[in-house]
Amino acid sequence: MDQLLANAVDQVITSRHSVRAYLDKPVCPEILKDILTVASRAPSGTNTQPWKVYVVQGKKRAELIRQVCDAQLQMFEKPSLAEHHQETFAYYPEQWISPFIDRRRENGWGLYGLLNIQKGEKEKMARQQLRNYELFDAPVGLFFTVNKAMGIGSKMDIAMMIQNVMLAAKARGLDTCPQAAWNHFHKIVSNTLHFPEDEELICGMALGYADPNDIVNTFITPRVPAEEFTVYVD
Ligand SMILES: Cc1cc2nc3c(=O)[nH]c(=O)nc-3n(C[C@H](O)[C@H](O)[C@H](O)COP(=O)(O)O)c2cc1C
Numbered sequence: 001m002d003q004l005l006a007n008a009v010d011q012v013i014t015s016r017h018s019v020r021a022y023l024d025k026p027v028c029p030e031i032l033k034d035i036l037t038v039a040s041r042a043p044s045g046t047n048t049q050p051w052k053v054y055v056v057q058g059k060k061r062a063e064l065i066r067q068v069c070d071a072q073l074q075m076f077e078k079p080s081l082a083e084h085h086q087e088t089f090a091y092y093p094e095q096w097i098s099p100f101i102d103r104r105r106e107n108g109w110g111l112y113g114l115l116n117i118q119k120g121e122k123e124k125m126a127r128q129q130l131r132n133y134e135l136f137d138a139p140v141g142l143f144f145t146v147n148k149a150m151g152i153g154s155k156m157d158i159a160m161m162i163q164n165v166m167l168a169a170k171a172r173g174l175d176t177c178p179q180a181a182w183n184h185f186h187k188i189v190s191n192t193l194h195f196p197e198d199e200e201l202i203c204g205m206a207l208g209y210a211d212p213n214d215i216v217n218t219f220i221t222p223r224v225p226a227e228e229f230t231v232y233v234d
Contacts, residue, residue, distance in 0.1 A: 018178070020214075027207065036053060038168040039161050039165040048150065048154070051145070052145045054142070065135065069130060084187075110219065110221070132179055133181070136206050142165065143189060145202060158202050162202075174209060179204040
């Protein structure tokens with residue numbers, strides 16, 4: 001075994017975490033291209049490579065943020081508007097069960113606790129939710145799509161590619177936050193970014209240099225020990 005290689009890979013995997021505050025520092029186009037090129041080595045069923053990635057920066061980024069933040073703010077004012085902003089696929093279950101709901105709650109309250117947001121503080125929660133649609137100030141937004149004609153397996157394929165993007169970014173000193181939050185606004189995203197009709201948004205992602213001084217980035221999530229989810233079958 002090449003211990004140095006194992007250490008380097010483990011270090012990249014374990015140091016990645018979702019970053020929700022970024023510096024106003026641009027990402028070099030060559031680095032971005034390298035990340036996407038490396039990430040494309042992800043496996044996919046019969047090598048279909050069903051992914052597409054839309055890179056959003058500068059004016060387009062500003063336009064998208066403005067449009068989606070406006071829609072979200074209108075929705076806060078008038079919750080019935082939510083029916084116009086449904087996801088194309090249900091990422092989460094309708095009926096939650098334990099232990100997943102418990103982990104979800106622990107995650108949510110952990111983050112809110114750090115940000116000093118208490119139960120019932122709807123405005124503060126709404127403000128934090130809105131941060132998603134500002135890309136947490138990251139200079140780069142990535143939007144991942146697959147062709148609608150492809151099966152559910154294509155979501156597995158693109159998920160592996162997305163993880164590669166996050167790891168390749170981390171190895172280059174960049175951080176990320178995958179964002180399903182954008183899926184509610186897929187109509188606005190697809191119109192603004194000019195997706196062809198046959199493409200489905202899988203998720204967005206913030207990418208940039210982490211702000212080391214923002215408390216939100218100290219949020220590190222726990223994991224269940226491997227012994228708890230592993231079954232060695234005799
Ligand atoms: C597909 C996917 C979608 C996610 N969507 C969001 C999101 O919309 N907003 C957000 O703040 N975090 C989002 N996350 C980040 C998760 O909350 C985070 O991965 C989880 O809490 C584990 O923490 P870690 O990434 O820091 O290890 C998403 C993660 C995944 C994998």
